[in-house]
């Protein structure tokens with residue numbers, strides 16, 4: 001775990017002291033988009049996506065690449081699940097870096113900006129033509145994937161429809177703060193107070209989700225949207241990792257009937273299962289966060305069956 005300062009790598013854990021033991025996520029810095037008539041034209045084969053299978057933010061991008069039929073247009077590199085003193089690393093194939101034969105993800109950041117100061121995070125959308133990072137913010141990468149390559153792929157599925165954008169943005173706001181980032185705020189807290197604040201707002205938000213899903217098929221009504229996929233990547237990690245490792249242990253997702261069935265439905269959505277790589281997920285969290293789990297022992301359980309039949313859309317506690 002570390003960061004770049006003026007282009008130099010420093011092995012340093014998150015500084016929570018400044019914020020009373022609270023984990024505060026820093027803003028992503030590369031915020032360009034792909035668009036016709038700009039320096040980043042939508043072109044097949046031009047862009048490369050760096051991800052970790054472990055990371056919920058990168059997972060969003062992988063899911064959108066799949067749902068939007070971009071696999072033949074945007075290739076992917078997957079980092080090694082362990083993130084230790086050099087940050088994200090590449091390894092032997094298939095976890096190698098094909099463009100520059102880089103060993104570490106920070107080298108890719110340095111290609112984009114030799115003086116870069118900041119965290120070296122996944123996902124990264126890389127432009128092979130101008131050899132720079134287009135964007136390293138998953139919330140924006142999924143919007144790019146949602147629409148920008150439609151002419152190339154012919155895939156017009158829209159997970160951010162104009163009629164629902166305001167509602168989706170509102171849902172994203174509290175789901176991000178209290179759930180997606182909430183699990184990290186709980187797990188990375190270094191004071192009891194900071195942990196309890198995060199824990200309480202997390203479970204209040206999960207109760208809210210359960211309430212919504214008892215009335216409605218998806219978060220924003222009967223249409224599957226970006227808001228659902230953003231929540232999914234946290235829910236699918238919850239019982240296996242966050243519940244134990246991040247101490248978010250009031251309830252598991254399997255204890256919420258509507259949310260659990262919803263999670264099964266999303267997991268079983270065409271193409272999604274192959275984006276969920278549980279051994280990378282467990283290894284990454286348990287063995288990389290040595291301040292939380294110094295032995296780096298990865299628990300064997302729990303056994304989770306995401307293939308169970310779900311009841312969504314069958315009037316089973318929710319309107320179809």
Ligand SMILES: N[C@@H](CCC(=O)N[C@@H](CS)C(=O)NCC(=O)O)C(=O)O
Pocket residue numbers: 001002003027028054055056057058087119120121122123136137138139
């Ligand atoms: N806001 C970013 C967050 C990405 C992020 O924090 N990724 C984590 C992995 S889950 C990471 O790469 N962390 C490395 C670090 O913070 O040094 C996004 O959504 O893309």
